[in-house]
Amino acid sequence: MTQLVIIGIYLLLLLALGLFSSRLFRGTSQDYMLASHSIGPFLLLMSLFGTTMTGFALVGSTGESFKEGIGVYGMLASSSGIVHSLCFFLFGVNLWKIGVKNGYTTQIQFFRERLESNGIGLLLFPVLVTLVITYLLIGVLASGLTVNGVTRGSFPELFADYNGGVPPWLASLVICCVVLTYVFFGGMRGTTWANTMQTLIFMVLGVVTFFVISNKLGGLSAATQAVLEHHPEKLTQGHLPKLKFLTYLLIPLSVGMFPHVFQHWLTAKSANSFKLPIVAHPIFIMIVWLPCVLVGTWATSAHLNGVLMFPPDFHANAVLPVMVGKLSSPLLGGFLTAGILAAIMSSLDSQFLCLGTMFTEDIAVPIIGKDRLSEKQIVMMARGFIIAVVAVTYGLSLFDPRRVFTLGIWCFSGFTALVPLVAGALYWKRLTKAGGYACVIVAIGSWLYFFQDSGFASNPKYSVLGMLPVAAMLACSTAAMLVVSLITTPPSDKTLAKFFPES
Amino acid sequence: MSKLVWCLLAGLVVLHQIDWGWNAETLVAGFLPITLFYHACISVAAGVTWFLAVQFAWPDDNISGTETAEGQGTSA
Numbered sequence: 001m002t003q004l005v006i007i008g009i010y011l012l013l014l015l016a017l018g019l020f021s022s023r024l025f026r027g028t029s030q031d032y033m034l035a036s037h038s039i040g041p042f043l044l045l046m047s048l049f050g051t052t053m054t055g056f057a058l059v060g061s062t063g064e065s066f067k068e069g070i071g072v073y074g075m076l077a078s079s080s081g082i083v084h085s086l087c088f089f090l091f092g093v094n095l096w097k098i099g100v101k102n103g104y105t106t107q108i109q110f111f112r113e114r115l116e117s118n119g120i121g122l123l124l125f126p127v128l129v130t131l132v133i134t135y136l137l138i139g140v141l142a143s144g145l146t147v148n149g150v151t152r153g154s155f156p157e158l159f160a161d162y163n164g165g166v167p168p169w170l171a172s173l174v175i176c177c178v179v180l181t182y183v184f185f186g187g188m189r190g191t192t193w194a195n196t197m198q199t200l201i202f203m204v205l206g207v208v209t210f211f212v213i214s215n216k217l218g219g220l221s222a223a224t225q226a227v228l229e230h231h232p233e234k235l236t237q238g239h240l241p242k243l244k245f246l247t248y249l250l251i252p253l254s255v256g257m258f259p260h261v262f263q264h265w266l267t268a269k270s271a272n273s274f275k276l277p278i279v280a281h282p283i284f285i286m287i288v289w290l291p292c293v294l295v296g297t298w299a300t301s302a303h304l305n306g307v308l309m310f311p312p313d314f315h316a317n318a319v320l321p322v323m324v325g326k327l328s329s330p331l332l333g334g335f336l337t338a339g340i341l342a343a344i345m346s347s348l349d350s351q352f353l354c355l356g357t358m359f360t361e362d363i364a365v366p367i368i369g370k371d372r373l374s375e376k377q378i379v380m381m382a383r384g385f386i387i388a389v390v391a392v393t394y395g396l397s398l399f400d401p402r403r404v405f406t407l408g409i410w411c412f413s414g415f416t417a418l419v420p421l422v423a424g425a426l427y428w429k430r431l432t433k434a435g436g437y438a439c440v441i442v443a444i445g446s447w448l449y450f451f452q453d454s455g456f457a458s459n460p461k462y463s464v465l466g467m468l469p470v471a472a473m474l475a476c477s478t479a480a481m482l483v484v485s486l487i488t489t490p491p492s493d494k495t496l497a498k499f500f501p502e503s
Numbered sequence: 504m505s506k507l508v509w510c511l512l513a514g515l516v517v518l519h520q521i522d523w524g525w526n527a528e529t530l531v532a533g534f535l536p537i538t539l540f541y542h543a544c545i546s547v548a549a550g551v552t553w554f555l556a557v558q559f560a561w562p563d564d565n566i567s568g569t570e571t572a573e574g575q576g577t578s579a
Binding site: 071073074077082093223228233234237242245246274275279282283285286294 | 519522530545
């Protein structure tokens with residue numbers, strides 16, 4: 001019960017922050033969606049980091065290291081440190097310059113003008129929404145499982161069917177409502193502030209969680225020694241084939257096509273605001289991932305009162321919350337849970353906001369006409385679409401949950417398959433409208449094919465020619481873009497002059 | 504200098520891919536598996552390399568967003 005009270009207070013604080021930031025709202029859609037390009041280096045670092053670290057980073061990484069061992073860190077954390085910053089450097093800074101100069105709010109507006117095609121928006125919109133919904137699903141699932149895990153046994157009679165904990169469906173619903181509320185009132189400014197606060201909270205509490213859990217397991221050395229005794233294979237790089245490990249390097253490229261990250265890029269005050277996020281991002285990833293991966297590995301051999309805490313077939317998604325629930329006091333458990341939820345919510349808010357922005361800017365406004373809509377109506381439409389998407393995502397979360405980590409890999413793979421489009425649009429003058437269409441169609445087509453072939457993410461070991469399917473998707477979408485662009489008419493001189501002015 | 508920074512990044516990617524085949528018994532500070540320690544070092548090295556990148560390979564045409572975007576949003 002104590003945990004729930006602390007979580008409740010934390011959620012109320014978030015709502016207060018959203019309401020407070022709404023007082024600074026300037027009444028324009030630019031301010032609601034991009035905070036009027038006023039975000040400096042520190043807030044940009046916090047919002048970008050908070051947005052990219054989701055339930056996948058905490059709940060997913062802990063669960064995956066429980067199943068596969070410490071190799072998870074090399075698969076995604078150290079590689080993300082290199083590749084995420086590369087995306088910020090190569091794509092983020094340039095897209096910010098072009099976006100600010102031309103008044104873009106979404107990725108699709110950029111691609112429309114670069115590819116000289118309004119239709120690309122109609123094609124990209126459902127693709128991006130589908131992939132973002134998959135991403136949202138990770139957060140919604142993780143939030144429900146976290147609250148359920150830490151409250152297990154608190155309500156033995158009321159929620160007997162859920163191990164005596166708050167049902168995941170109820171917890172997910174509450175979290176969705178809280179995030180919706182502060183996104184609605186605060187817009188991008190509220191989201192950035194909430195992200196900053198939540199990022200600080202989950203980083204500090206993440207480190208606290210690590211030491212509390214290690215202390216309960218007899219100290220850092222004892223916890224690792226137990227793994228050495230029972231599951232030494234979890235402490236090595238593992239049996240992951242080299243080719244598969246190599247292709248994990250492609251997963252973090254997905255950041256280059258996240259629509260919510262694009263929107264955060266555009267909030268920057270100046271190009272120099274990107275410097276701090278680029279440098280600090282790899283270190284921040286380490287601060288979050290290293291403890292999670294170790295805790296997940298310790299869970300394989302952790303004993304409580306002489307009994308093994310987690311049998312090998314224990315559900316990976318529940319490892320972190322159950323550890324927090326069982327190995328900390330109710331008071332501390334409440335704070336630590338708030339930290340986990342902070343990480344999850346700091347991604348959900350940006351994704352909610354970007355979906356609303358995309359709907360109004362890329363679909364509603366171009367179809368209805370900007371002159372026929374007031375700023376207030378645009379903001380209202382954004383909010384309406386967000387509610388619809390959250391309802392769909394929440395509905396999907398009620399079905400049989402997959403491993404958060406596996407679901408994340410599939411979601412990121414789809415975005416990675418689209419990265420040739422942004423790379424080509426920024427750096428390849430020969431990219432044509434038809435080439436852009438080919439890239440998107442092949443990317444989503446191959447993603448859908450492999451996704452269903454893997455049993456809709458039910459097989460975590462699924463591979464294509466010994467590699468992650470993302471490699472095949474990326475190769476196909478790149479080839480389609482190159483070949484089709486080279487055999488079709490190049491972009492007009494006017495477009496080239498607009499997007500490549502230096503030449 | 505810019506080329507050197509990109510070479511450093513490429514080197515980092517190569518180092519990231521090397522599996523030194525360390526065994527499970529080798530622990531740093533008594534609790535950190537050496538493979539995990541190695542990859543944590545890669546994370547730190549990435550931070551250092553990106554620091555060099557923003558110092559020596561940064562595009563020099565910085566502009567301010569608030570100046571450029573001024574007047575784009577219309578009042579409700």
